[in-house]
Amino acid sequence: MDEPRLSRRRLLTAGAVIGAVPVATAAAAAALGGRDEPFREGQANAPTTVENTQGWTWFSEAEAAFVSAAVGRLIPADDLGPGAVEAGVPVFIDRQLAGPYGRGERWYMQGPWGPGVATQGWQTRLTPAGMYRAAIKSIDAVVAHEGKAATFARLAAADQDAFLKALESGDAKLDGVDAKAFFAQLLQNTLEGFWSDPIYGGNRDMAGWKLIGFPGARYDHSEFVAKHGEKYPLPPVGIRGRVEWTRS
Amino acid sequence: MARKLPPVDAVLVGFGWTGAIMAQELTEAGLNVLALERGAWADTSREFATTFAQDELRYYWRHDLFQAAAHDTQTIRNDASQVALPMRKLGSYLPGTNVGGAGVHWNGQTWRFLPTDFVARSHNVQRYGAAAIPDTMTIQDWGITYDELEPHYDLFERVCGISGKAGNLRGDIQAGGNPFEGPRQNEYPNPPMAMTLPPTLFAEAAKGLGFHPFPQPSANMSRAYVNPYGVRLEACTYCGFCEKFACGNYSKASAQTTILPVLMKKSNFRLRTECEVTKVNLDSSGKRAVSVTYVDASGEEYEQPAELVVLCSYILNNVRLMLLSGIGAPYDPQTGQGVIGKSYAYQITSSVNLFFDDKILNPFIGAGAHGMLVDEWNGDNFDHSGLGFIGGGYLGVVQTGARPIETHPVPEGTPKWGSAFKKAIAANYLRTMSVVTHGAVMSHRGNYLDLDPTYRDVYGRPLLRMTFDFTDNEHRMSDYLTDRAIDIARAMKPRELAVHRRKGSWDVVPYQTTHNTGGAIMGSDPGTSAVNKYLQSWDVSNVFVMGASAFPQNPGYNPTGTVAALAYHAAAAITQRWLKAPGALV
Numbered sequence: 001m002d003e004p005r006l007s008r009r010r011l012l013t014a015g016a017v018i019g020a021v022p023v024a025t026a027a028a029a030a031a032l033g034g035r036d037e038p039f040r041e042g043q044a045n046a047p048t049t050v051e052n053t054q055g056w057t058w059f060s061e062a063e064a065a066f067v068s069a070a071v072g073r074l075i076p077a078d079d080l081g082p083g084a085v086e087a088g089v090p091v092f093i094d095r096q097l098a099g100p101y102g103r104g105e106r107w108y109m110q111g112p113w114g115p116g117v118a119t120q121g122w123q124t125r126l127t128p129a130g131m132y133r134a135a136i137k138s139i140d141a142v143v144a145h146e147g148k149a150a151t152f153a154r155l156a157a158a159d160q161d162a163f164l165k166a167l168e169s170g171d172a173k174l175d176g177v178d179a180k181a182f183f184a185q186l187l188q189n190t191l192e193g194f195w196s197d198p199i200y201g202g203n204r205d206m207a208g209w210k211l212i213g214f215p216g217a218r219y220d221h222s223e224f225v226a227k228h229g230e231k232y233p234l235p236p237v238g239i240r241g242r243v244e245w246t247r248s
Numbered sequence: 249m250a251r252k253l254p255p256v257d258a259v260l261v262g263f264g265w266t267g268a269i270m271a272q273e274l275t276e277a278g279l280n281v282l283a284l285e286r287g288a289w290a291d292t293s294r295e296f297a298t299t300f301a302q303d304e305l306r307y308y309w310r311h312d313l314f315q316a317a318a319h320d321t322q323t324i325r326n327d328a329s330q331v332a333l334p335m336r337k338l339g340s341y342l343p344g345t346n347v348g349g350a351g352v353h354w355n356g357q358t359w360r361f362l363p364t365d366f367v368a369r370s371h372n373v374q375r376y377g378a379a380a381i382p383d384t385m386t387i388q389d390w391g392i393t394y395d396e397l398e399p400h401y402d403l404f405e406r407v408c409g410i411s412g413k414a415g416n417l418r419g420d421i422q423a424g425g426n427p428f429e430g431p432r433q434n435e436y437p438n439p440p441m442a443m444t445l446p447p448t449l450f451a452e453a454a455k456g457l458g459f460h461p462f463p464q465p466s467a468n469m470s471r472a473y474v475n476p477y478g479v480r481l482e483a484c485t486y487c488g489f490c491e492k493f494a495c496g497n498y499s500k501a502s503a504q505t506t507i508l509p510v511l512m513k514k515s516n517f518r519l520r521t522e523c524e525v526t527k528v529n530l531d532s533s534g535k536r537a538v539s540v541t542y543v544d545a546s547g548e549e550y551e552q553p554a555e556l557v558v559l560c561s562y563i564l565n566n567v568r569l570m571l572l573s574g575i576g577a578p579y580d581p582q583t584g585q586g587v588i589g590k591s592y593a594y595q596i597t598s599s600v601n602l603f604f605d606d607k608i609l610n611p612f613i614g615a616g617a618h619g620m621l622v623d624e625w626n627g628d629n630f631d632h633s634g635l636g637f638i639g640g641g642y643l644g645v646v647q648t649g650a651r652p653i654e655t656h657p658v659p660e661g662t663p664k665w666g667s668a669f670k671k672a673i674a675a676n677y678l679r680t681m682s683v684v685t686h687g688a689v690m691s692h693r694g695n696y697l698d699l700d701p702t703y704r705d706v707y708g709r710p711l712l713r714m715t716f717d718f719t720d721n722e723h724r725m726s727d728y729l730t731d732r733a734i735d736i737a738r739a740m741k742p743r744e745l746a747v748h749r750r751k752g753s754w755d756v757v758p759y760q761t762t763h764n765t766g767g768a769i770m771g772s773d774p775g776t777s778a779v780n781k782y783l784q785s786w787d788v789s790n791v792f793v794m795g796a797s798a799f800p801q802n803p804g805y806n807p808t809g810t811v812a813a814l815a816y817h818a819a820a821a822i823t824q825r826w827l828k829a830p831g832a833l834v
Contacts, residue, residue, distance in 0.1 A: 034515040074665040108317040119755040195652040196305035212677035217302040220485040221613040228445040
């Protein structure tokens with residue numbers, strides 16, 4: 001049977017003791033509450049933005065050529081407006097792969113590694129950046145071997161489409177990379193680059209948002225909730241504001 | 249060697265919704281309370297201000313508010329014949345991280361379970377006979393009734409300022425509310441949210457078919473509100489960045505917007521962030537917890553003695569910590585004996601997209617719990633005779649905001665890329681809506697949690713292993729719900745539909761819900777449950793285990809309302825009874 005152990009004396013004193021623990025300075029320093037309220041003014045954990053959209057950070061020229069060609073087929077420029085290339089998607093992907101996402105920093109990357117079944121999801125030991133590097137090298141080698149062109153980027157558009165379909169279905173076989181997994185990654189990153197906020201280097205001039213009518217990072221639609229069936233009248237804004245305000 | 253710290257009255261492991269609730273109640277009772285949170289401090293103005301909170305890439309796709317799998321994940325498999333492999337990147341569910349936990353990025357869909365949900369086994373046996381429950385289905389009664397929880401649901405709704413319309417006030421059915429809900433002592437503290445066109449169209453169609461549509465109970469504020477703690481929330485602006493995002497507007501109830509402004513000022517409360525509890529230490533009898541061991545951000549290890557230990561982290565971590573600490577007997581799926589890890593369950597969802605030519609629907613306007621629903625096919629609200637399943641779910645239109653990377657529906661047969669895709673999304677984005685179904689998952693003998701034999705976390709501790717699949721009961725139920733959704737969708741006269749049923753085995757890749765349940769289930773029998781009705785461990789009476797880990801099976805509603813009500817119920821028992829006579833409350 002448990003004995004009551006909570007005494008009034010402890011209730012009155014324990015707080016003061018915690019506040020001045022001499023043996024555990026690291027823990028004491030991290031303690032929040034009471035007089036040490038953690039709310040701070042003038043601080044913001046703002047996003048890490050892409051400031052320079054010129055050149056490549058992660059891609060080699062050959063890799064950039066592949067990605068530019070491929071995303072241009074996934075979302076082509078046409079009479080509806082700019083495609084993925086014009087919207088800066090290759091720059092977006094390059095900067096993403098150069099950063100924590102490309103390194104798979106948030107992903108569980110310890111072995112042992114096994115193929116598993118499809119419902120167990122991503123099981124490759126390649127990081128996203130590593131997957132691009134390995135896949136593009138292999139794709140260009142396969143294209144060169146087939147003989148229609150030296151690289152994927154130099155294929156005719158119809159042949160590029162056919163090759164992308166073979167990646168999508170898994171019919172194409174790549175060296176050390178699952179073709180289907182790479183295609184899914186490429187398509188996902190393309191959609192991300194086309195529709196994410198322009199601060200990440202893609203969706204240039206908010207071309208992706210304008211195509212579909214998404215008004216972007218607006219934060220107050222309360223006036224428009226009950227306006228049933230009306231077309232939303234305002235142009236898109238990004239985290240840095242409207243295109244006209246931020247175009248350099 | 250861990251440095252031993254001066255004792256506290258109560259230590260809370262994890263600091264999200266239940267940690268904040270428990271801290272508030274225990275400090276009010278005069279205890280010195282220390283919360284240990286493995287994530288960092290997070291408040292609205294610093295971490296998700298309105299100037300940058302609406303960032304689909306950062307928060308959803310790059311997981312800024314979610315647990316990093318690199319630190320701690322689960323291994324997963326559909327059945328015991330497979331080798332479990334780690335969930336290397338998040339997909340099907342998105343546990344939170346940092347102060348506030350998953351309650352920062354939730355939608356705010358705040359439900360009470362049905363009275364019959366709490367007696368699922370006895371009720372179904374009584375109505376349909378014992379044969380209606382297969383031998384492999386391990387559903388149980390909860391050991392608590394709706395009536396016992398009602399005051400605690402009511403309190404949580406007032407703390408959050410839930411927007412909604414009562415359907416059953418003290419037994420009187422109310423027009424415009426959910427007529428199937430259990431009796432409530434009070435109307436919701438705030439009126440329903442304003443509705444955009446898609447939920448409005450759904451409600452008209454459902455009503456025309458003779459059903460009873462009602463506004464979804466919402467923790468997104470329909471107006472400015474001051475809660476019983478004196479904390480003010482602001483009116484929702486329907487920005488559409490709620491689900492999977494944090495609110496920059498103080499418009500979505502979370503620990504930050506309802507409790508912390510009061511709690512953090514108290515001299516008898518302390519919070520240590522970036523401090524991860526690795527074990528609950530028991531005395532030599534194994535029947536009493538004496539301390540917890542934790543590691544701080546610099547890697548220093550500490551032992552924190554406490555009279556009372558409350559596990560308040562996400563269910564998967566609560567269950568793992570119990571297994572690692574030897575609290576309760578681990579479940580054995582072969583024999584059905586043991587309780588820790590037993591009856592893991594989830595949620596089953598499906599959707600029907602509707603494409604219109606003649607309507608502009610502005611799907612980007614929304615909020616996490618902004619919808620109109622019907623509850624005709626939830627729980628046992630309908631006769632299951634001859635259907636081959638038990639349980640159910642709600643369905644309706646919840647317009648959470650169509651962020652385009654995630655939501656770009658196109659008609660069936662459209663390619664996933666190329667000019668045809670581009671043309672289809674440009675033509676349909678503003679003219680598309682979705683009817684969703686949200687269904688129960690019963691507990692089954694082969695669905696459970698245990699420690700993985702191979703994979704380890706950053707501290708070298710075994711990962712939690714999840715063995716889970718949908719069974720025939722879930723698929724039949726979900727198909728039935730989906731068929732009902734199609735009926736109502738057709739009545740809305742769209743140009744065409746695209747039906748997305750949940751087929752086959754549970755798949756970790758596509759996001760479904762963060763409604764993981766079970767593993768430390770509550771009940772009235774220590775032989776078949778891990779905790780009693782007060783969420784107190786049957787085995788270690790000064791350990792209480794908060795969260796949806798207590799659900800013996802997962803009903804057809806979102807869990808947070810019940811998780812919070814159970815926490816308030818447990819806190820009341822601790823402050824009113826346990827403090828006077830620490831020991832088993834049952």
